[in-house]
Amino acid sequence: xxxxxxxxxxxxxxxxxxxxxxxxxxxxTVDEPLKTKDFKTDQEVRWCPGCGDYAVLAAVQSFxxxxxxxxxxIVFVSGIGCSSRFPYYMNTYGMHSIHGRAPAIATGLAxxxxxxxxxxxxxDGDALSIGGNHLIHALRRNVNLKVLLFNxxxxxxxxxxxxxxxxxxxxxxxxxxxxLDVPFNPVSLALGAEASFVARTIDSDRKHLxxxxxxxxxxxxxxxxxxxxxxxxxxxxxFELLKAPDTRDDAVIRLEHGEPIRFGAEGQHGVARMPxxxxxxxxxxxxxxxxxxxxxxxxxxPEVAFALSRLADPSxxxxxxxxxxxxxxxxxxxxxxxxxxxxxxxxxxxxxRPVLEDLIxxxxxxxxxx
Amino acid sequence: MAKQVVQLDRVIIRxxxxxxxxxxxxxxxxxxxxxxxxxxxxxxPDFPAEIRAPAGTLPGVSAFQLHFADHDIMTPGxxxxxxxxxxxxxxxxxxxxxxxxxxxxxxxDEFTKRNLHRVGYDESPMExxxxxxxxxxxxxxxxxxxxxxKDVDVTRKEAERAKNMFALGLLCWLYHRPTEGTIAFLExxxxxxxxxxxxxxxxFEAGWSFGETTEDFSVSYEIKPAPVxxxxxxxISGNLAMAHGLLAASWRSGLPLFLGSYPITxxxxxxxxxxxxxxxxxxxxxxxxxxxxxxxxxxxxxGGHLGVTTTSGPGLALKxxxxxxxxxxxxxxxxxxxxxxGPSTGLPTKTEQSDLLQALxxxxxxxxxxxxxxxxxxxxxxxxxxxxxxxxxxRTPVIVLSDGYLANGSEPWRIPDLxxxxxxxxEFATEPNHTSADGKExxxxxxxxPETLARAWAAPGTAGLEHRIGGLEKQDGSGNVSYDPANHDxxxxxxxxKVDRIAASIPPLEVDDPGDDAxxxxxxxxSTYGPIGAAVRRCRDAGLHVAQAHFRHLNPLxxxxxxxxxxxxxxxxxxxxxxxxxxxxxGRFLVDVISYTQVRGMPFKAAELASVIQEAASDE
Numbered sequence: 001x002x003x004x005x006x007x008x009x010x011x012x013x014x015x016x017x018x019x020x021x022x023x024x025x026x027x028x029t030v031d032e033p034l035k036t037k038d039f040k041t042d043q044e045v046r047w048c049p050g051c052g053d054y055a056v057l058a059a060v061q062s063f064x065x066x067x068x069x070x071x072x073x074i075v076f077v078s079g080i081g082c083s084s085r086f087p088y089y090m091n092t093y094g095m096h097s098i099h100g101r102a103p104a105i106a107t108g109l110a111x112x113x114x115x116x117x118x119x120x121x122x123x124d125g126d127a128l129s130i131g132g133n134h135l136i137h138a139l140r141r142n143v144n145l146k147v148l149l150f151n152x153x154x155x156x157x158x159x160x161x162x163x164x165x166x167x168x169x170x171x172x173x174x175x176x177x178x179x180l181d182v183p184f185n186p187v188s189l190a191l192g193a194e195a196s197f198v199a200r201t202i203d204s205d206r207k208h209l210x211x212x213x214x215x216x217x218x219x220x221x222x223x224x225x226x227x228x229x230x231x232x233x234x235x236x237x238x239f240e241l242l243k244a245p246d247t248r249d250d251a252v253i254r255l256e257h258g259e260p261i262r263f264g265a266e267g268q269h270g271v272a273r274m275p276x277x278x279x280x281x282x283x284x285x286x287x288x289x290x291x292x293x294x295x296x297x298x299x300x301x302p303e304v305a306f307a308l309s310r311l312a313d314p315s316x317x318x319x320x321x322x323x324x325x326x327x328x329x330x331x332x333x334x335x336x337x338x339x340x341x342x343x344x345x346x347x348x349x350x351x352x353r354p355v356l357e358d359l360i361x362x363x364x365x366x367x368x369x370x
Numbered sequence: 371m372a373k374q375v376v377q378l379d380r381v382i383i384r385x386x387x388x389x390x391x392x393x394x395x396x397x398x399x400x401x402x403x404x405x406x407x408x409x410x411x412x413x414x415p416d417f418p419a420e421i422r423a424p425a426g427t428l429p430g431v432s433a434f435q436l437h438f439a440d441h442d443i444m445t446p447g448x449x450x451x452x453x454x455x456x457x458x459x460x461x462x463x464x465x466x467x468x469x470x471x472x473x474x475x476x477x478x479d480e481f482t483k484r485n486l487h488r489v490g491y492d493e494s495p496m497e498x499x500x501x502x503x504x505x506x507x508x509x510x511x512x513x514x515x516x517x518x519x520k521d522v523d524v525t526r527k528e529a530e531r532a533k534n535m536f537a538l539g540l541l542c543w544l545y546h547r548p549t550e551g552t553i554a555f556l557e558x559x560x561x562x563x564x565x566x567x568x569x570x571x572x573x574f575e576a577g578w579s580f581g582e583t584t585e586d587f588s589v590s591y592e593i594k595p596a597p598v599x600x601x602x603x604x605x606i607s608g609n610l611a612m613a614h615g616l617l618a619a620s621w622r623s624g625l626p627l628f629l630g631s632y633p634i635t636x637x638x639x640x641x642x643x644x645x646x647x648x649x650x651x652x653x654x655x656x657x658x659x660x661x662x663x664x665x666x667x668x669x670x671x672x673g674g675h676l677g678v679t680t681t682s683g684p685g686l687a688l689k690x691x692x693x694x695x696x697x698x699x700x701x702x703x704x705x706x707x708x709x710x711x712g713p714s715t716g717l718p719t720k721t722e723q724s725d726l727l728q729a730l731x732x733x734x735x736x737x738x739x740x741x742x743x744x745x746x747x748x749x750x751x752x753x754x755x756x757x758x759x760x761x762x763x764x765r766t767p768v769i770v771l772s773d774g775y776l777a778n779g780s781e782p783w784r785i786p787d788l789x790x791x792x793x794x795x796x797e798f799a800t801e802p803n804h805t806s807a808d809g810k811e812x813x814x815x816x817x818x819x820p821e822t823l824a825r826a827w828a829a830p831g832t833a834g835l836e837h838r839i840g841g842l843e844k845q846d847g848s849g850n851v852s853y854d855p856a857n858h859d860x861x862x863x864x865x866x867x868k869v870d871r872i873a874a875s876i877p878p879l880e881v882d883d884p885g886d887d888a889x890x891x892x893x894x895x896x897s898t899y900g901p902i903g904a905a906v907r908r909c910r911d912a913g914l915h916v917a918q919a920h921f922r923h924l925n926p927l928x929x930x931x932x933x934x935x936x937x938x939x940x941x942x943x944x945x946x947x948x949x950x951x952x953x954x955x956x957g958r959f960l961v962d963v964i965s966y967t968q969v970r971g972m973p974f975k976a977a978e979l980a981s982v983i984q985e986a987a988s989d990e
Contacts (some may be wrong), residue, residue: 028831041838043850072833077669080841087838088851093830095672096840098695101665104657108666109830111653112628113673116830134665137658337653344648351650353788356621359647360614361785362604364551366406369600 023220026114027069034065041091052203052229053083053150059209060148061090067117067217074117077106079126082157083150083229086121100131103138103147110143111334117217120147125155128164128184135224136193141333142221148213149186149226154235167315172234187309187325190224191302197223198305199324203230204243208254208322215324221332242320253311255323260292261308271311279307281319297327373582374589380439381545381593382447385537386464387456387477389422389432392534397434399538399555403547405605405782408595409438412900414446414973415778419635419718426485431463440594444900444907446779448975454537456480456511459489470503475540477533479512507586511536518576524569532573539577546592549578601784608747608776609636611783612706613643615754616678617650622755623762623794625676627652630666632659635718636774637680637708660688664705668692671701674798674829676758680706683725684715686769687732693767694733695841697865700816700825702761702768702796706754709773711971720971721775723896724947729769730925730954736862738869740764741924743771745899748783750776753922759794760872765824771924773946775973776897799828799835804847813837816849823868873926879934883917884910890987891938893963895921895951898944898974905979912980914987924951935961942966942986944979 039061047053064074074092078084080099087094097105102120110118120138127135127149138145154172155161161174165186169178190198197219201212209227216223228239241251249265261271262284270284270292279293299305305325312320349355383400387393394415404411414435423430437447452473455461457480468474481494495501496508515536519529535556542549552574560567581587606614620627631641633656645654653670657663664679671677681689686707696703709725711717729741740760744753750772757768802811803826813835816825828835837849845852846860881891894902899920906918919934921927935941935955943952944966952965966982968974 070833072836073831075672075830087840090838091836093836094838094840095669095699096838096842097665098691098841101661101692104662104665105669105672107662108628108630108655108669108671108677109673110669111655111666112626112670112675113830116673133658134662137662341648341651341653348649351647353621356617356650357788360618361602362606364402364406365602365604365785366408367602368408368595368598 023218024067024069024117025220027073027117028115029068030070033068034071036062036065038071039064039091041089043088045089046085047082048233050232051082052152052231053086055203055206056148056150056209056227056229057086057089059206059213063210063213066214069117073115074119075106075109076119076121077102077109078121079123079131080157081123081126081155082231083121083123084126100126100129101134102126103131103134103145106145107138107141107143110145111337114144114334114338118145120145122147122149123156124149124151124153124163124165124186128186128189132164136189139190139193139195139222139224142194142196142330143333144220144222144335146216146223147225149224150229151186151226152229152231152235153183153238154231156231156234160234183314185309185312185314186224186226188306191306191309191326195224195326196221196328196330197324198326199224200226200228200320200322202228202239202242202322212324215327219327220335221330239317241317251318251320253308253319253321255295255297255308255321255325257295257297257324257327260289260294262292271308273304279304279311281311297324299326300328302326373587375546376589376591378591378593379441380437380443381452381591382435382437382450383452383454383541384433384435384450384464384467385454386431386433386460387454387534388425388459389418389420389430390425391432391456392531393432393434393456396534396538397436399552400541400547401436401605401780402551402555403542403549404436404438405603406548406551408603409440409593410443410596410598410782411436411438411605411780412443412446413437413780414775416972417719426457426459426480426488428459428463428489431460433460433464438593439596441596442598444904445973445976448977454541456533456537458485458491458495461495462489462491468504472504473507474501474504475507475509475537477511477537478508479510509540509580509586514576514580515573518572519569522569522572523565528566528569532570535570535573536577536580539574539579540581541577543578543581544587544590546590549574598782599784603782603784605780606748606751606783607778607780608744608750608772609639609708609778610643611748611750612744612754612770612772612777613640615751616640616644616676616704616758617647617652618751618788618791619755619758619794620650620652620676621788622791623676623758623796625674625762625796627678628667628670628675629654629678629680630657630663630670631655631680632657632663632685634660634682634685636710636777637682637685637706639777640680640706640708660685661692664689664692664703668696668699668701668703671696671703672699672830674796674827676704676762677702678704678706680708682708682710682718683712683728686725686728690733693739693769694735694737696767697733697737697739698841698844699839700765700865701827702758702765704754704757704761704768704770706757706770706772708777709771711969717971719774721773721897721973722946722969722971723771723773723898724950724969725771726895726924726947726950729771736866738866739925740766740768740869740872741771742768742922743896743924744776745896745920745922747776747779747781751783751786755791756922759792760875762794762796763824763875764822764868764872765827766869771896773897796827798832799826800832802834814847814849815839816844816847818864821871823864823871870926873923873929876923876926876928878930879919879921879928881917881919881934882906885915888915888917888938890915890940890942890983891917891919891934892983893919893921893941893943893951893955894945895924898946901974901976901979902944904976905974905983908976908980909983909987912984914984916983916987921951931955932959935959935963940964940986940989942983944968944974944982946974
């Protein structure tokens with residue numbers, strides 16, 4: 001096994017050195033390909049019938065085999081909330097932790113064990129309310145974590161209070177006269193927190209969801225994937241505008257790296273940059289195709305990605321962009337730490353028993369004979 | 371003229387000055403020289419929470435007290451024999467502690483009208499006769515330092531700042547301390563600033579020469595080395611000993627050390643120290659908050675590493691929910707709480723023992739956590755090793771209760787042989803441990819060792835042992851989520867029983883009762899060991915028959931605790947809180963423990979405790 005050997009733990013300190021070439025560097029690969037069923041557990045799945053979480057679970061279970069990494073080197077860590085039951089249903093290592101703290105716990109795990117693929121499963125309340133601090137700092141540090149943020153714009157497990165992504169004026173059990181606070185836009189928040197990878201997808205669009213998961217898995221660093229997920233009990237239809245066949249084409253902007261940004265059933269809408277730097281939805285027939293904004297997920301500067309995240313109406317979600325907003329290479333916290341450890345060993349020698357004894361003795365010692 | 375040399379058996383010196391005067395450094399250096407000489411010693415730094423309070427004011431006074439002797443001593447001393455006062459504020463703040471007849475070294479340059487007024491002196495105490503009871507040495511330390519440095523190319527301000535080295539040189543002469551260590555220290559500290567090196571060295575030497583030549587000091591003093599157990603010795607502070615203990619336990623267990631921590635006084639020095647030791651594979655992580663610090667440590671523990679977090683009382687409060695998760699996950703985790711005065715922000719730089727009940731009970735649900743406490747600065751090393759032993763062996767979070775006095779205080783320490791450390795064996799699970807009904811080999815994370823009740827621990831990366839754990843109640847054995855009432859009752863009792871069983875691996879409470887006939891037992895835990903021990907000695911010298919016992923383990927208590935308590939007619943328990951352990955012992959053992967408490971932010975004084983013991987003994 002790859003867990004610590006006796007002596008001091010300098011395991012896999014150099015794991016990050018090939019990370020430019022292979023984002024999964026350091027994680028042991030399989031000899032025999034795994035199958036979807038290998039990732040299913042014997043535990044009965046206990047989400048409400050019709051919950052969007054089922055679709056995400058199925059997508060994750062069927063997509064993981066293509067990474068060719070060992071099941072025992074994958075860990076799912078979650079917080080509290082409906083979606084945070086996720087690890088129980090994944091036949092990997094897993095921890096269902098406490099409210100909001102999954103990014104912190106996963107950070108310690110990822111820093112310690114560069115041979116693991118660490119996934120965080122969280123919700124809008126878990127990640128953006130009680131755990132907001134941990135999320136932004138994980139993004140800033142760029143720890144090698146994949147964060148799946150299930151956003152249903154409501155508190156489900158506590159039975160229907162408004163969440164930090166609920167639209168203003170939301171009438172719920174705790175806000176009978178309507179909620180007063182403005183919602184977070186998770187993509188804007190992540191970009192503001194220096195995230196190196198930010199994407200958004202929708203539970204019901206299996207193909208898109210899988211594509212985004214794939215991109216996240218191949219990003220070395222913290223990848224934030226916001227998944228619009230329907231809670232059919234407490235907030236049913238929250239994303240209907242983005243899902244219904246008669247409205248979705250005009251409401252959803254599908255981002256493709258290197259492509260001009262167009263949407264609508266006939267591609268009749270586009271996104272263009274105005275002289276003042278802002279982005280606007282334009283009528284392609286009027287505006288033409290040549291000046292449309294070409295999506296660049298690898299742009300070093302996050303400003304355009306941020307502007308894209310602001311196109312959506314915060315209440316109705318009309319003109320919501322989905323896909324990979326940002327995917328840039330930046331050294332991860334864990335790789336940098338392991339470089340420091342490797343450099344310390346190179347410069348000073350490995351810390352073995354004699355070195356430890358010298359350290360404990362210190363420089364100023366005296367001897368007593370009698 | 372050769373000066374007279376007087377032999378003393380012990381001395382207590384207090385250096386006091388402005389926060390910016392370098393008193394802590396001066397004290398540290400004098401301590402190092404004293405340690406090298408082989409005296410026994412104990413130190414008490416006492417400084418304000420503000421980094422630089424307004425100069426010359428009472429709140430800005432920073433002090434360092436050192437007690438050294440030719441025999442085994444237990445405390446930094448109650449009252450100084452010598453006070454070095456660098457300004458009027460330092461004099462005013464510390465004079466009440468100075469017994470009549472003591473030596474008082476005063477930097478007269480700072481006794482200006484303005485400085486005197488600032489601390490409420492209408493007239494200079496140097497001139498109004500109020501210091502007649504002391505042996506006053508009025509020395510213009512600042513101007514003499516500046517004078518000594520007139521040929522060195524430093525600014526006046528830089529020259530003035532070297533006055534602490536002048537004072538140190540003088541004290542080194544007065545008490546026959548070696549000087550090589552300080553010279554070497556300065557050479558290292560100012561390696562890249564040769565002018566400042568020269569200035570500080572000259573100031574230090576000038577102070578020494580001043581002592582040698584001035585008529586003011588007609589005698590100098592010698593304190594012979596203290597007889598101690600043979601071996602190699604060093605001087606060490608509590609926080610450094612804690613850091614080294616964690617490193618040693620990491621080595622002993624074979625588990626790489628991970629420290630998740632958020633800076634907080636007085637614990638931060640442990641983070642600082644461990645962050646230097648990357649060559650050992652130590653990972654230190656300065657988290658975004660206290661919760662993330664312990665969370666990351668728990669994540670590392672899940673990964674099969676030695677997860678540690680360091681904090682003080684306010685941080686322990688924030689970590690409570692995560693510690694509860696660790697109780698439920700049954701993973702090793704070490705939480706070092708360097709206690710300080712509370713509640714709330716309280717007294718960040720002062721000491722207290724008021725987190726005991728928080729450590730024992732400050733979580734939701736039935737969440738038993740073992741608690742260990744060091745008794746002296748160097749003992750922080752042993753306490754850290756013991757905490758790791760319990761955490762790893764029993765798969766449980768363990769809280770170490772040190773405090774500000776131990777953290778910053780120092781004492782000579784016989785450097786241990788690493789072979790003397792207890793065995794710490796993680797015994798990772800490497801293969802399935804259960805056969806299901808259909809004959810499948812599987813891994814059950816909550817199957818237990820029948821003796822210790824420790825659960826099986828498999829780290830990610832181990833093929834075939836994939837499993838999920840969490841904060842929801844788990845079914846005994848399989849670890850699957852279970853809401854079954856009988857199972858919950860079983861699991862709550864099992865977690866408690868596991869912690870109780872630790873008692874089988876700890877030594878009995880040792881009682882020091884020389885004649886085996888004492889009428890009174892003085893109990894203690896943690897940093898009160900020194901003051902209680904010193905007080906007990908005084909009482910015995912006065913003919914009293916006193917027994918002493920000191921707890922290292924607060925949970926579980928040693929098996930013989932009840933037996934010990936019931937052997938004595940009177941049991942006295944001094945604590946730096948409002949009687950937390952006393953309440954527990956009374957409740958659990960129905961023994962009429964007398965609680966004596968003080969929460970002044972300072973350790974007990976031996977003389978005061980001695981009179982409390984005498985009073986309690988005579989009340990029988």
